[in-house]
Amino acid sequence: MNRSALYRHVLPIALLASGSALAAEPAAQAADPAAAQAQCHTGAYRLDDDRVVDIARTSAAGVLRWRLLDGSTGKLVHKDGAWTSTRGWTDQADGVAVSFGDCADGRIRYAGHDGRKLKFDVTETRFKGNGVDLRGRLVLPPGEGPVPLVVLVHGSENYSGVDMYHLQNLFPANGVGVFVYDKRGTGGSTGKYNQNFYQLSDDAAAALREAKRLAGPRAGRTGFQGGSQGGWVAPLAASKEPQAEFVVVGFGLADGVLAEDRDQVAMDLRAAGFGDAQTLAKAREVSDATGLIASSDGQRGWKELDAVRAKYAAQPWWKALKGEYTGLVINHTRAEVLAELAKQDVDVSWDYDPMPVLRSLPVPELWILGGSDVEAPSDETQKRLIGLAGEGRPITSALFPQADHGILDFEVDAKGERQHTRVAEGYFAMQLDWIKHGKLDGKPYGKAKMLAEAK
Structure with missing residues (x-):
């Protein structure tokens, strides 16, 4: 990871509520023809073997990223009229062949399988945060019945969640509605970008109210999902919003900044x-x-x-x-x-202590940590979460022992640098099961180990 700035993780380094430290990257210039061409292919596709492949934007014009529910992923580079895939976030060719139909066609050919882009019920909106106007988007699976609904809470990134967060397609493709928004000072939202957890949690609480309003009777169990810095903001938002029914935290800290x-x-x-x-x-x-x-x-x-x-x-x-x-x-x-x-004028909440919120929050929480996280080392957080569960707090926690920040698997190259190869198997599935059912069903989630389960 880059240590060239004064702060690596507190300030934006593409850490995300989307579930991967490197999965969402700053948006490419919209005016770039290659970027526009790539953008039309973004979305979730159902393959002929019933798997779902998600295609999302990246920072570079003409470059996309694919993901499967099992966490495997690759970077797609468009060159000489064809797409080339590389393994994870490395530059190693992975042999995965991907091609698309015309933009209006909604077809994909992925690793020998044909697929069609899924259609969701999408509502664009603007709503009031704490002194700011925020841009949001509700994405629901098609149908009429209620579905679980999750509000994606930002990490420290300073780009548009509406444009970039891939879970807005991957989760609805698997039966969970998503509300995504641009936090203050990013994308289509007003205000100044900051890292004031108190203001950001007010905005997140407003996002949940807007999500419930738009979804109406389709809103089932509703809560927050936040990664990295979102691990501070999401529980704080839930403590302020009575309609919040759960919190999911990925690779966050139960300790101060x-x-x-x-x-x-x-x-x-x-x-x-x-x-x-x-x-x-x-x-x-x-x-x-x-x-x-x-x-x-x-x-x-x-x-x-x-x-x-x-x-x-x-x-x-x-x-x-x-x-x-x-x-x-x-x-x-x-x-x-x-x-x-x-x-670095971003108003970081240096004084924030998450423990009083975690000790008093009545809604169930799921925390997922990486045992090899170099951005947010998790040893102390593991101890605190186990202790909170022992006190009877409704907190379930799990550890992917070999995972880095973002719950990413990695290899170490000859220079000693980590090369991230995929999202850990089981990370997405664990979240979906818990969001849908409020508990994990005891099946294995890759190499995850349970730290403590709420009673």
């Missing part, structure tokens, strides 16, 4: 061979100081940083400090850090 850097620093040191308790305690002093700097926009923390630098800068582990921002702060001048902070 500063915990990301703190836990990443510890993970990085362990990986570098400095995992003893004494060294980790010293490193915690450093991350506490850099956390003061980050959370105060550079107004506090410099004396504390000078003190720990004097104590530890000569230690062999000092150069291994990375984290969300600690490594960048200690390796740049005060002026450079302040200049970078001045660019």
Whole structure:
């Protein structure tokens, strides 16, 4: 993952409510003919073997992404009149042949199977958030009866959810309605983009009310689904909206914002061979100081940083400090850090503690974590969720032990870099089962392990 900005995960790096850290990417320029051509193929297709393949937009003109319910996925690049697929988010050819009919035709040929684009009941809307006008879209499976309905809550990304979130097709193709919206300052919504969880949760609560209004009698069990930063926002929104009946969180944290850097620093040191308790305690002093700097926009923390630098800068582990921002702060001048902070005017809710909300929220929650998540290390969150379930809170939690952020499987290349190959098998199916039925049926979901189940 890119560590070139002051923040990697708190600020936007394409982390999504859509279920994959790399699955949704900033929208391509609409005026680009290649982008327009690719956009007409987006949607869910039912294949002749009854599988559903989802086709979604990516950041690049003429580039799409396919996904199956089992989590397998590939990037589709249009070149010389044909589409070429590469495995996951790698550049490795996967041999999957994909072709489309004309835009109006709605046909696909995927890996030797023919398919037709599914038609959903779609309603475009605008609604009021907390002081902003928001663009939204309701997508329901065709029919007249009630269906479960989920509102997609954004991660930290700064692009249009309406244009980019693929679950608005994959979930309705599997019997679950979706309400998707552009958060403030993105896409067709007004206001300024920010990371103020209190305002964002107000907007999400308004989105759920709008979803229920539009769906009318078709709205069955209704709740929120949020990934990454959405793991802070979705439960907070549910605590504000009495009509919310459930919350699904993917690869989020049951800890505050500063915990990301703190836990990443510890993970990085362990990986570098400095995992003893004494060294980790010293490193915690450093991350506490850099956390003061980050959370105060550079107004506090410099004396504390000078003190720990004097104590530890000569230690062999000092150069291994990375984290969300600690490594960048200690390796740049005060002026450079302040200049970078001045660019990041997004009102991050540094003070937010999720535990009071999680302890009091009456609606059932499903949390799905990655055991190898380098963006939001999950060890502390696992402990907290298990503890909350033990206290009788209605929280079910599951772990994909080898999954990275986004619940992505990966391989490590010769340079030691992670190459993400697919969404972990079972991740989508687990969400769908829980949204539909309010529980998991005991069947295996890939390599997932249950941490705790609500009683």
